[in-house]
Amino acid sequence: MTDWRTALLRRNKRRKKSNGVEAIVGGLLALFFLGIVANHAGAVFGLLLVLIFMAVGAVILRSSLRKHALAALLEKAGAAARQHMEALLRRRAQLVRLDPYGKPQAEKWSKELDYFVQQHLKPALTAAEQVTLSRNREEVLKAIEVQVAAASATQNPFAKFSDHFTPSEFETFCAETLREHGWDAQVTQQSHDQGVDVVASKAGHRVVIQCKLYSSPVGNKAVQEAAAGRAHERADFGIVVSNNRYTTAAEQLAKTNRVLLLHYRDLSNLDAILDRHANVAS
Template sequence: MVNVVVILVILFIILGFVSIRFIMFIMFGGKTSKQADCELEQQEQYLQKIREICIKHQLTLSLQYKKCQTIYGTLDKKKWDSEVEHFIECVIGNPPNWVPYEWIKQEIEVMISRETQNLSSITNGYEFEEYCAGVLRDLGYDVVETKKSGDQGADIIATKDGKEIAIQCKYYLRPVGNKAVQEIEAARKFYKTKYAAVITNSTFTSHAMELANSCGVLLINIADIENLMFYLKQKESEL
């Protein structure tokens, strides 16, 4: 009798275990819980990859968002949707079906809101330098900020893929002129970097562009900073 009871208890435990595994198998679409956990982890990694791509292109996306606004400051939703679709197709690639378009769009808009707030809050050159340094770090550069006074013309020394760049940051309400180009060219020699660049929130005078072209200094608007490495490679091919 005792043996029968023991056998029944063992059978009950086995049946219970099998039932639980079967239920989990059905819940996870024919996958074990371990397989489901692995799949969830892969999905989260993919979503994080999308976030990183959006951050990398945040300045360009912010600029394109502004271009999709009417003269009255309202958003042309049809134009913006078309821009987001273009970004997904050309930059992210075709995402799997489980990643909804609205999720990607929301991630982009949250990032743009944060980026616009950060850039619009800048009131002076020092804050602009800090902003540029932060963006470069986000883009994967090793960044060293020079001292605030006696910097010999460079605000930042940035390095990526073995390329070292002396950078001057200019927060101007008018076009940046020759002086900035002359200063950063001198800084390149002082810091012994191969490359030099001036980054601004404004534009450059024709004289500044002419001088920069003759001595190999890169002139970049902050909205185009993500393409810095591309421009460096272009410049390298011209040497």
């Protein structure tokens, strides 16, 4: 073999050996870089997981803090309601009315609750509590209503007469007294009462009542209003109920107009009084 051929063969062998080494080195380098990428991908994925857990944790924490703040606010609202329960019971009894179909009408009572929260609860709250109130106002109003409604089932604010009654409270007191004795009694809308404060019915009797909370004897005007109300409502009797006595003129006018003049204590015995007057009339 000539020298040049021998040199060529040797050079090819060296190239093959060099290419093998380069392939091995290239493979090792590729594996190294892939490892780096894989390591970085794991780090990025881990970072994403951390961020996701942090976001979820923040949402859970915020929700937990808001629930805690709401619970504290509801407790404060409950304490305010308990402090003013007697007044709230009176207002509820006055403002919740039944429509002609027996369905409760609570719009005025809802406005009263909103007024209570705005004027009596909110000023006692911190700035943070006021923010919680703005987010959960309906829930707070509902909680107070549930509390007052539960109390009204066991406490009658008009069970006893009070010298401190307002005229509208006296009307509610008369209606509540009749209900306790089996009457279906409703306080009328004041703007459309036609001389009637309370309409009541029981066992075939239908009466209209004028409620007069007076510091002096009741005169003819009340009798005239009760007589007009009886005619308008087509009731059996018109009744004037008062905490005071009646003038002689009022008594005389009442006798000729089917109007009864009663003291509020007579309401518990109204059935017997009506039966007696019905028998006299017949």
